[in-house]
Amino acid sequence: MTTRRAKLLEATCRVIALRGVRGLRVEDVAADAGVSKTLIYYHFRDRAGLVTSALEYVNDRAEGYVGSTGDDHVPVRDLLLGLLAAEFQDDTAVRENSAVWGEVRAAATFDEGLRPTLASLTERWLVDIAELIADGQDEGNIPESVDSRAAAVRLTSLVEGLSGRWLASLLTTAEARAHVAAALERELVGVSQG
Template identity: 45%
Template sequence: MAPDRRNLILDSAITVIARTGVRGLRVEVVAAEAGVAVSLIYYYFGSRKGLVRATLDHANERAADAAPSGVRATLLAELDEAARETSAVWGEIQASAVFDPDLREQVREATDAWVALVAGAIAAEAPAVDAQAAAERLTALVDGLSNRWLAGSLDRERARALLDAAIDQELA
């Protein structure tokens, strides 16, 4: 039962961060969203900072579990409506890491894992390509396009078209 409650809290934290940002995250709001006592959040995560860190891990796990196979499908999935919440969480926590040195290592590790996943797919599909470099460029592009899409400065279909063209260029 405990893992279900923990995941419920983390799913609720994703929803709250996607709605209000990391700076707007309040433990009391997450507790209300999850329908649990505030004390249960502190029991599982120790602090607000612990909750934020665990939420990043949970968002990454959710994204990895939902990721389709193949370079193109994996990258384009990041610009799907279904990924909106996890993309918002990733962008928010990444931005917070600029000002919070405690988050930087975790963000770096998550970024490295994301790049490695994409590099592995590139190596399998296009062995003549420098998979690591291509993965770094493409994941950085996805991050930027996702931020613009979420901020409303770029239409989702335009973002997907730009990414699709970049994938073609990288894999050529």
């Protein structure tokens, strides 16, 4: 990604995090980035392209802070916890990412144009979590009776819900992480879900 394009996306994320998707104006992004509106239209075609590109950008940025430890000997449960709990950090970029995701999810309720990108990126997250659970099952650390896809849906939905409370300062970072850890343990016990 070009430096200029990244600068525009960073500015877009800041504006969305402050004003929401509905409050996003191209003029505000241009002012924040110190560029002309024409440059934004050149790179993103229209406001919708700017919003979907910003969502892809925060997704890529999140992959950087929730990435693997690089240690092949880390138990899958610890990797899962690290991946899910990394969504809650006392870090400006992490909070901004969470705010952008929440705003785009909310806006997609009314704007069908946002749904394909949102669905694609959400599916990638679900697949990553489900594959890790399946890896734990292959290792024998997670019971075969756990439905990896269903557990991934519930865990990622929990993270999304906790995120809104965390951003509103209704939960501390430690409390949000503790809820994720407790939910993960309950999901991975392998009790038959009837």
